[in-house]
Amino acid sequence: MFVAGWTYQAISGSHIPYERWLFPHQMTQYAMANGPPYSVTVAIIAVLATATAISTRTDRAAGQTVIALASLTLGVAILGACIVYLGIFHVNPDGKVALLSAPASLQAMFISAALLLWRGRVGWFQLLRVEATSGRRLRTVLPIVILLPALTALAEITTEESGLLPPAIIDLVAAASNILIMSGLVFWSIARISAEHDALIEVTHAMDAAPIALTSPTGEIEHWSRGCEDLYGWTAVEAIGRRKYELLRTVDAQTRIPLRRGDDVQDSDREVVEHHRDGTPVHVVERVRRVEEMGRSPVYAHSMTNISARVAADLALQETEANLQLALASHQIGSFEWDVPSGRIIFSAGAEQRLGLRHGEIGEHAQWIDCVDPEDFAGMQRSIVLATEVQAERVSYQYRFYPPAGGMRSIEGSARFLYDEAGKFVRGLGVIIDVTDRVEREQALRVQEELFRSALATVPSAMIILDDQGLIKAFSASSEQMFGYTAEEVIGSHVKLLTPSAIRAKPDDFIPRYLATRKKRLAEGPRLLSAERRDGRLVPVELWLGESDGGKSHFFTAFCIDLSERYAAEERLSDMRAELLHVSRLSAMSEMATGLAHELNQPLAATVYFLGAADLVLADPTNSARGQAFVKMASEQALRAGAIIRRMREFITKAEVDTGAVEIVRVIDDAVALSFVGGAQSDIRLRYEFDPRATTVLADAIQIQQVLANLLRNAIEELRACAPDGREITIRTAQIDGDMIECSVSDTGPGLDPDVLAGLYKPFVSTKGEKGMGVGLSISRRIIEAHRGTFHAGNNPAGGAIFRFTLPKMDKATGETA
Structure with a gap:
C-alpha cells in the first residue's frame, strides 16, 4: 500500500500528507509544507524492489540473497523509525535530510517483514521454528536480543534530554549495560553452540555406525x-x-x-x-x-x-514351501497363504478341493469369513489374538466351513505366523485337512455311546457285556434289579458270579471253545438256563447271546429275561383255558340236552320192548332161539345207549390234553353224531367230500370234536331260518402244502354279516346275535392255533358261510408229522 502511494506521488508530482497523519508532532520540525524529500526513500524502495524480483526465483541461492537484503533493509528501517520518532535529527533550512522519513521507514519495515516471512525457510527466520525446548528458548531470547539495545539507547537519550544525570555517568551506565547484554548474549551463544556441537558429535558417531x-x-x-x-x-x-x-x-x-x-x-x-x-x-x-x-x-x-538375512530366510522358506507343496500333494493336504495387510488369501488347488471351492472362487479373507461357522470363527479369532500378543509362531485350528455350492466341511489344520521388524503380524502360511468323514464317524460314535448308555439305563431286559475272558464290562439297570447286585460290584468280576453255586466250580470252557472253533451259533436262538440272585434264589432265565469283534478282543452281549413271571402266567393261563374249554363244552351240552334225551329214549325203549318180547317168547321152550334173538337185540340197544352216554361224558369231561395220531374222518363222524343227536336236524342234508390223502392228523380228538361241533351247531342254527329244501351242510377234507390237512364246514344259509365278520374272533362277538355267548369261535380259533394250524371264516360266493381250519398231517405208519 505504501509502495503504491509513493509510486503515485512520483508519477503525478502531487503529495499525500499521510506522514503528518501518522506523526503530526515530529513533522512540525520540517520546514517543507509537503514533507521531506524522498531521495533516501527511493534508494530503499529500489533495494526492496530488487529483493522482490529475486524472491520470485525458487532456488536456494536466490532465497539467501533475499533474506540478506530484507534483513539489511529491516535493520535500517527500524533504526530510522526510532530516530524519526525521537526527533534525534534536525531539518536543514533548505529542506535536505540525512536520514529516512517516517513513511519510508514504515514501507521498508512492512516489505522487509513480508519478504522474511515468505522466504523464511531458507534464512535466519527458520531458527524461530525450531521445535521443543531449544526452539522455545530461542523464540524468547531473540526478541530480547533485538529489543534490549534499542531500549538501552532510548533510555540513554531520554535521560540525557531530561538532564537528570551527567553525560559521563550516562555514557558509563550505557556502556556497562551494553557490555552486560553482549556478555550474556555471547555466553548463551557459546553454551548453545557447545551443546549443539556435542549433540552433533553424538549424532555423527551414531550415523557413522549406520x-x-x-x-x-x-x-x-x-x-x-x-x-x-x-x-x-x-x-x-x-x-x-x-x-x-x-x-x-x-x-x-x-x-x-x-x-x-x-x-x-x-x-x-x-x-x-x-x-x-x-x-x-x-x-x-x-x-x-x-x-x-x-x-x-x-x-x-x-x-x-x-536384508540379506531376511532374503535368505525367504529363500529357505520358498524351498520349504516347495517341499511342503510336494508333500501336501502326496498326502492330499491343502495349503494357503494369507497376506494380512491386504486381506488377500491364496488357496492351493488341493485346499480348494478340500474346501469344496471352484478355482479362484475365494480370494479375500472377508469372503472366507462369510463361509466359516460364526461360533468357530469367534474361537479362531481369540486364538489369533492370543498368539499375536506373544508373537507365537504357530497356531492350530478346527472349524466348520460352508462352501457357496452348499454342504458342510469339517476342517482342521495349523498355520505359521510371520511378523515384520516391528513385531506386527503380516503373513500367515498354513495347511488344512478335510476331516468331515472322521468328524461324522466320531459324532456317530458319540451318538452310539449315548444310545448305549441310554439302553443300559432303560432296556427292560437284563443286559450284560462280557469280554473274551468272561469278565463283566457293563451291567444294565435291569440287571441290577434282576440279580440284586450293583454295577460297581460286578464290573470286573467273572460272569460265573451270576450262575448257580452248584456249577461255579466247574471249568468254563464255552468262550475259549467258541473262539477256537469260530462257530457262529450264538444268535441261533434263546437258551433256557437258571441264574442265581445275590440272595441265593434261583430264577429261570431266557438267555440271548451276541458277539462283537473289536479286532484284538471280542465282546459278548447277553440279554437275560426273567421267566419266573412268565411261567406263573402261563400256568394260570393254562388253567383258565382248560376251565374255559370245560365251560364251553358244558354250554354245548346244555344246548344239546333235549336231543340227548330223545337220542337215549330210542335205544332204551327198544331195549324194554325187546326184553318184554323175549320174556313172552321164552315162556314157550320151543321158542328159545327166538327169545335169545330178542335178548341179543335188547343188548345191542343197551350198548347203543351206553355209547351215546360215553361219547357225551368224554366230550364234557375236563381231561388233560392228549395229542396223538387221530383219524380225521372218525373225528368228523363223532362230531356229526353229537351235533345231530336226537334226529331233530333230519331235514338238513349232509354232504361229505373227503380227500383220500387226508386221513391222519396230529391233534387232540376231543378238542377237534369241540371245534367241529361248534361249527356244525352254528350252521344248523343258521339253516333253520332257510326253506327246508335249501338246507345243506358240506364237510370237506383236503391235503394242502404237503404237510397240512384242511377241513372245512360250509352251509347254504344267509352267510356272515360284514360287521360280525370284522370282529368275529373277539370274545363275546356271536353269529347268533343275542342268543349266543360269543366265545365259541374265539375258543375254536385258539384250539386250532395251539395245534399249529390256522382258522379262517368267510362267505361262499354262491351264498352261505364257510369255516376252514388246518391241522398238521401225520404219517400213520411212522407216527411222524409230514
Missing part, C-alpha cells in the same frame, strides 16, 4: 561411513572418489539388471543386490535422497538397510 554414503551429483563417493566399511568390506580411503554402483556391482533385485551411470543421482527407494569386497552378494534396501545446504554443493545421501 551404512550411509554421500555421493556427488556426478556419482563419486564423498563420504563412506564405518557402517559401509563393515557391510561391504571397503575402507573409506578405498571407496571415496569411486562410483558407488560400479564399486559394489549393484543390480536391481527385481529385474537383475545392473544399475547404470545416472541411476545413483536421483531420489529412489528400491531393493538392490550389491557385492561385498570378497564377492559375496549383499541384499539391501537403498534409499537415495538429494541434500542441499547453504553454501555447499548438493549431495546425494544413500542409506542402506541390510
Whole structure:
C-alpha cells in the first residue's frame, strides 16, 4: 500500500500528507509544507524492489540473497523509525535530510517483514521454528536480543534530554549495560553452540555406525561411513572418489539388471543386490535422497538397510514351501497363504478341493469369513489374538466351513505366523485337512455311546457285556434289579458270579471253545438256563447271546429275561383255558340236552320192548332161539345207549390234553353224531367230500370234536331260518402244502354279516346275535392255533358261510408229522 502511494506521488508530482497523519508532532520540525524529500526513500524502495524480483526465483541461492537484503533493509528501517520518532535529527533550512522519513521507514519495515516471512525457510527466520525446548528458548531470547539495545539507547537519550544525570555517568551506565547484554548474549551463544556441537558429535558417531554414503551429483563417493566399511568390506580411503554402483556391482533385485551411470543421482527407494569386497552378494534396501545446504554443493545421501538375512530366510522358506507343496500333494493336504495387510488369501488347488471351492472362487479373507461357522470363527479369532500378543509362531485350528455350492466341511489344520521388524503380524502360511468323514464317524460314535448308555439305563431286559475272558464290562439297570447286585460290584468280576453255586466250580470252557472253533451259533436262538440272585434264589432265565469283534478282543452281549413271571402266567393261563374249554363244552351240552334225551329214549325203549318180547317168547321152550334173538337185540340197544352216554361224558369231561395220531374222518363222524343227536336236524342234508390223502392228523380228538361241533351247531342254527329244501351242510377234507390237512364246514344259509365278520374272533362277538355267548369261535380259533394250524371264516360266493381250519398231517405208519 505504501509502495503504491509513493509510486503515485512520483508519477503525478502531487503529495499525500499521510506522514503528518501518522506523526503530526515530529513533522512540525520540517520546514517543507509537503514533507521531506524522498531521495533516501527511493534508494530503499529500489533495494526492496530488487529483493522482490529475486524472491520470485525458487532456488536456494536466490532465497539467501533475499533474506540478506530484507534483513539489511529491516535493520535500517527500524533504526530510522526510532530516530524519526525521537526527533534525534534536525531539518536543514533548505529542506535536505540525512536520514529516512517516517513513511519510508514504515514501507521498508512492512516489505522487509513480508519478504522474511515468505522466504523464511531458507534464512535466519527458520531458527524461530525450531521445535521443543531449544526452539522455545530461542523464540524468547531473540526478541530480547533485538529489543534490549534499542531500549538501552532510548533510555540513554531520554535521560540525557531530561538532564537528570551527567553525560559521563550516562555514557558509563550505557556502556556497562551494553557490555552486560553482549556478555550474556555471547555466553548463551557459546553454551548453545557447545551443546549443539556435542549433540552433533553424538549424532555423527551414531550415523557413522549406520551404512550411509554421500555421493556427488556426478556419482563419486564423498563420504563412506564405518557402517559401509563393515557391510561391504571397503575402507573409506578405498571407496571415496569411486562410483558407488560400479564399486559394489549393484543390480536391481527385481529385474537383475545392473544399475547404470545416472541411476545413483536421483531420489529412489528400491531393493538392490550389491557385492561385498570378497564377492559375496549383499541384499539391501537403498534409499537415495538429494541434500542441499547453504553454501555447499548438493549431495546425494544413500542409506542402506541390510536384508540379506531376511532374503535368505525367504529363500529357505520358498524351498520349504516347495517341499511342503510336494508333500501336501502326496498326502492330499491343502495349503494357503494369507497376506494380512491386504486381506488377500491364496488357496492351493488341493485346499480348494478340500474346501469344496471352484478355482479362484475365494480370494479375500472377508469372503472366507462369510463361509466359516460364526461360533468357530469367534474361537479362531481369540486364538489369533492370543498368539499375536506373544508373537507365537504357530497356531492350530478346527472349524466348520460352508462352501457357496452348499454342504458342510469339517476342517482342521495349523498355520505359521510371520511378523515384520516391528513385531506386527503380516503373513500367515498354513495347511488344512478335510476331516468331515472322521468328524461324522466320531459324532456317530458319540451318538452310539449315548444310545448305549441310554439302553443300559432303560432296556427292560437284563443286559450284560462280557469280554473274551468272561469278565463283566457293563451291567444294565435291569440287571441290577434282576440279580440284586450293583454295577460297581460286578464290573470286573467273572460272569460265573451270576450262575448257580452248584456249577461255579466247574471249568468254563464255552468262550475259549467258541473262539477256537469260530462257530457262529450264538444268535441261533434263546437258551433256557437258571441264574442265581445275590440272595441265593434261583430264577429261570431266557438267555440271548451276541458277539462283537473289536479286532484284538471280542465282546459278548447277553440279554437275560426273567421267566419266573412268565411261567406263573402261563400256568394260570393254562388253567383258565382248560376251565374255559370245560365251560364251553358244558354250554354245548346244555344246548344239546333235549336231543340227548330223545337220542337215549330210542335205544332204551327198544331195549324194554325187546326184553318184554323175549320174556313172552321164552315162556314157550320151543321158542328159545327166538327169545335169545330178542335178548341179543335188547343188548345191542343197551350198548347203543351206553355209547351215546360215553361219547357225551368224554366230550364234557375236563381231561388233560392228549395229542396223538387221530383219524380225521372218525373225528368228523363223532362230531356229526353229537351235533345231530336226537334226529331233530333230519331235514338238513349232509354232504361229505373227503380227500383220500387226508386221513391222519396230529391233534387232540376231543378238542377237534369241540371245534367241529361248534361249527356244525352254528350252521344248523343258521339253516333253520332257510326253506327246508335249501338246507345243506358240506364237510370237506383236503391235503394242502404237503404237510397240512384242511377241513372245512360250509352251509347254504344267509352267510356272515360284514360287521360280525370284522370282529368275529373277539370274545363275546356271536353269529347268533343275542342268543349266543360269543366265545365259541374265539375258543375254536385258539384250539386250532395251539395245534399249529390256522382258522379262517368267510362267505361262499354262491351264498352261505364257510369255516376252514388246518391241522398238521401225520404219517400213520411212522407216527411222524409230514
